[in-house]
Amino acid sequence: MHLVPRELERLTLSQLGFLAQRRLARGVRLNHAEAVALISSVLQELIRDGHYAVADLMSLGRTILGRRHVLPSVPYTLRQIQVEGTFPTGTFMVSVQEPIGSEVVDLKRALYGSCIPTPDIDPFPESNQEDCSEENEPGAIKLSKETDDICLNVGRDRIALKVKNCGNRPIQVGSHYHFLETNPELVFDRIQAYGYRLDRPAGASVRFEPGQTREVNLVEIGGHKKIQGGNLIAPGLVNRSPSNIKKIEDQLKDQRFGHERETESPKICEPYKIPRADYCEMYGPTEGDLVEKDYTTYGDECNFGGGKTIRDGTGQTSNGSSTGEKCDYTCVDTVITNALIIDHSGIVKADIGIKDGRISGIGKAGNPDTMNGVDPDLIIGPNTDVIGGENKIVTAGGIDTHVHFVDPGQVMEGLCGGLTTFLGGGTGPSTSTNATTCTSGPENIKRMIQAWDDLPVNVGISGKGSSGCKEGLVEQILAGAAGLKIHEDWGATHAVIDACLKVCDMYDVQCMIHTDTMNEGGFVDRTIESIGNRVIHTYHTEGAGGGHAPDIISIVKKPNVLPASTNPTRPFTLNTVEEHLDMVMVAHHLSKDIPEDVSFAESRIRAETIAAEDVLQDMGAISIMSSDSQAMGRVGEVVLRTWHTAHKMHEQRGRLKEDIDCDCDPRVNNYRVKRYISKYTINPAIAQGMSHLIGSVEKGKVADLVLWKPSSFGTKPLQVLKSGMIAVSLGGDPNGSIPTIEPMIMRPQFATHVPSTSIMFVSDCSLETVKGYGLRKRVEPVKGCRKVEIGKDEETGEVLYEKLSKKHMKFNSVTPEMDVDPETFVSRPHRVLDLATDLTVFGTLDG
Structure with missing residues (x-):
């Protein structure tokens, strides 16, 4: 063929x-x-x-x-x-x-x-x-109810000049091109235009046809008012002294630039205003459109392309370098322009700067010589790449803290679902890995750390925590385990819980637990007693994924418990219960021919507590979302099912009280949005000691970022960045003349071939050992898994700490008093958990 x-x-x-x-x-x-x-x-x-x-x-x-x-x-x-x-x-x-x-x-x-x-x-x-x-329309942007136009370049002087194209070809001038420096065949009063540019929206342009004369409005350039590039007629700071004006006129004459002084004073024009809908189409929504803050300077927005603003001497400085040596400015490596950021820290519109793989700044990017309000950490220069964020949403990369390492193919599936970090365990499709997220023993931990080296996600390995003897647990932490996992299939007894938590406290790693479904060693209260006041991360807290039947969900009331959901029960809708029995049987190596095995599986599937889980998620009582990949969970649907749950709860429960109280606009759901984004970004990062590097879109964090179209937000991303480098992206036929030729498929990109764009998280005490594993990934320790820094003593300067607890979970720190009826499985009290009655909120089989 x-x-x-x-x-x-x-x-x-x-x-x-x-x-x-x-x-x-x-x-x-x-x-x-x-x-x-x-x-x-x-x-x-x-x-x-x-x-x-x-x-x-x-x-x-x-x-x-x-x-x-x-x-x-x-x-x-x-x-x-x-x-x-x-x-x-x-x-x-x-x-x-x-x-x-x-x-x-x-x-x-x-x-x-x-x-x-x-x-x-x-x-x-x-x-x-x-x-x-x-x-x-999917992704429709709800603009401000106000019909006010947006005023550009506020507070700057403006003039109007007549301009004639004396050439025999069209001339098109971009908004930020220094008008004095334009094509010599344009004839106008260039001295009046000195220090001015077109008063047009950033990136727009004006076209002059051959022989055409038209009047144009000009506005003062911003920033330090320093002209660079162009035709080098008037480089340097704008200086209107007679001697400098004479020098410019001589330059115009020597280089035969069209220049004709106007006898009358230039006409002063009104500020340029743009309809809000037009502004949104060009740059995305802004303040008033449910955006809490926009860092831009209206009229000086950065955008890239033909005639746009990010060009030499306009939105890009001519006097910058990567190091700042021998230049005025240090420039970012990459900038994402006009991004709508959705993060626990806020829902804001900003440019995002990336330097050395980290977020260098969030604010207004550009050229401080020509633009107002440019952040010193966001200067665009000749060494800067651009990713257009106009009308796109940017979030932090998702973190899945419950991954069974069954198949390396999970990585690409997770990346294409918006995940950039995996925490879990296993050794491939072994019988125990199909059931538990444990990489057992130092040798297996070493080999799995090495196996993950060229897979393009951040990774933390969880060792087996099911041992009443500390020595074996310590060995695993010293070998590089970033946490220890207790699982009932290995044993989740009082002795195991106590020993594992003591070791985790000693070495500052997190303890994760899948509790005792069979109630073999005690009921849920016994496990709560065993945990005491020590912090612990509880997996699938509702219990369908495993845990004390039927009331493990009641553990959400404990302030030292960091509760999580796994995604097959998210949200509770038609078919949720029916699929679960066979999931349990396969994942936990059970037999339908053994009645006790069937009873064990059936005891975990309860419609009542799954429905309660919806509400607990929505009220912020369950802090984390994860997958349980290929072991009763779907790794590519962590983000999707998080927002699926948020939508169902909005339809079922209406707006949250916090949204109603903070704004009179009935469209506002920003508090709920921040609650749900936190569940798979900052909260798992805090719980697992990774938040000093990842988990949010904040200055100083690693630039693991996800770009979305509003119409496909939460379902399929456009691009995923690892340390600021594109790892996967929607792309077309590689032979295509342009990048949008069908079939458009999420495809691996160059960051997947650079291991150092990802992090291997390990215990702090294992750093020297792991360095001997020959890794190309960055190796970083987990920190603050047991206690967190809260500040410094004003007198002594000593760093102050407190125990990590649920109160540190952003937007998800509620500890409701509740229990579960052991016979009816109904969660109490009803006033707290107004359970779902319409189980088919997303439709029935007959539509």
Whole structure:
């Protein structure tokens, strides 16, 4: 066959397109991916036929599917399809704009090439116009109710000048280009324009056609008012002294620049105002649009591209370097512009600077010589790369603290779901790893640390904590374990809990526990007594994933317990209970032929406590979300099911009291958003002693960041960065003429080949030992797993500490008094846990 990679890319389209055709033929409305695949594959078939030109297919592509054939969200999320194929004259691109352009189309065209008979009558009902409204559009940005325009470049002088293009070609000038330095064929009063630029939105431009004269409004440049680059007519600080003006005029004359003094004083113009909706389209939402703070300077926003602001001498300084040596400024390595940051620390709009793999600043980026308000830690220079964050959401990389190391393929699945850090254990698909997150013993820990070295996520290994003897536990910590895991399948008795916690206290690592489902050594109260007032991280606190039946969930009332959920029970909806029995049987090596095994499994599945878990998550009583990957959990759905739970709770319980109290706008849900983002970012980082490096979008933290389109937030990210370098990204056919040629797939990128972009977390006492393992990953110790720094004594300067506890869990520190009826499984009191009664809040099988 002699195939090459680009042909396999097109084969992917063909396979998925044929699948979509079969589904369409049986009356199933298509989702986004199916619609893209079907249209793309039909276009490929038409290209192969050789009867159509590119222009024909651009039009024809809008008539393959109608609105009634796709889910209501698809016309909004599917704005463009670009495919390439081999025409008789070579490879060319077909770009289809607004491919779902009408209500009804001929299904014969949609099924072209499939050999599937076309139905005599279109089986699809007419689409509901309410479903297709812009208000219900996925990722719709709710702008401020105020209709006020946004004023740009406030407080700066403005003038209006007449400009004529005396050249024979068009001239287009960008907003921040120093107007004095523009094309010599433009004739205007250049002395009046000295120190000014176009008064237009940042990145916009003005076009002068040949022979055209037009009046333009100019505004003073900002910052230090220093001109760099351009045609070098007037470099340096703006200086209007007569001698300097004479020098500039001589330069204009010598270089034959069009210059004609105006006899009248320049007209003073009104400040430029831009409608809020237009501003949002260009740069994203701002203050007033449910954004708590915007660090930008209106009119000096940074953006990259043809005619945009990040160019030499305008938004990019000409006088900067990576080190700052022999230059005025030290510049960032990478900047993410105009990002909407969602983090426990706030929901803000800002530029994000990255330097040496860490977040160097969050604020206003750019060139301090020409822009106002530029953060010294966010200066853009010749050594700076740009990632456009306009109309994108940026979050910290997710942290999954409950990963069974069954398969290295979990890494790419987790990355593509927005995770950048795994904590767990195991040695591959061994019988014990399928059930427990324990890497048992120093030799296995060493080998697994080495095995993780070239996998592009941060990792911490949990050793086996199930031993009443301390010596074996200490050996594992000294070998590099970042924590110890107690599991009932290895033993979760009083002796085990006490010994493990003593060792963890001694070596400052976290103890994680999966308690005794069988109540073999005692009920939940006995385990609480064994723990005492020592901090512990409890896995799947509801109990379906394992733990004292039926009331392990009551442990959320303890202030020293850091409770977590695993994602199969998140949220409680149709089918949640039904899938769990077989999960338990397989994960824990049980047999359906043994009645006691079946009883053990059944005792863990309780609709009542799963429903209660929803509410406990929403009220902030369960602090962490994790997966339990391939052992009763899905590693790629930690983020997805977190927001799934948040949405269900919003539909069921309405707005949180904290949101109602803080704002009169009924659209505000920012407190709930910060509560849920904390569950898989900062809180697991704090619990596991990693928050000094990861877990939030804050200055000084490692730049493990996730970029999302609002329409796919929480489901599928656009890009994931590791230490500021792109690890995975949505990308098209590598042979494509541009990066958006279908099939668009999440693909591994260059950071996956740089182990030092990820961290191996180990115990502090094992650092020297782990250095001998030959790792290329960064090796960092976990810190503060047992006690946290709270400040310094004002008199002595001594660092003060207190025990780590649930109160340190951001937005998730509630400790409700509750228990569970051992016969009915109903959680009490009802006033605290207003349990779900509508189990099918996301629909029933019949729709």
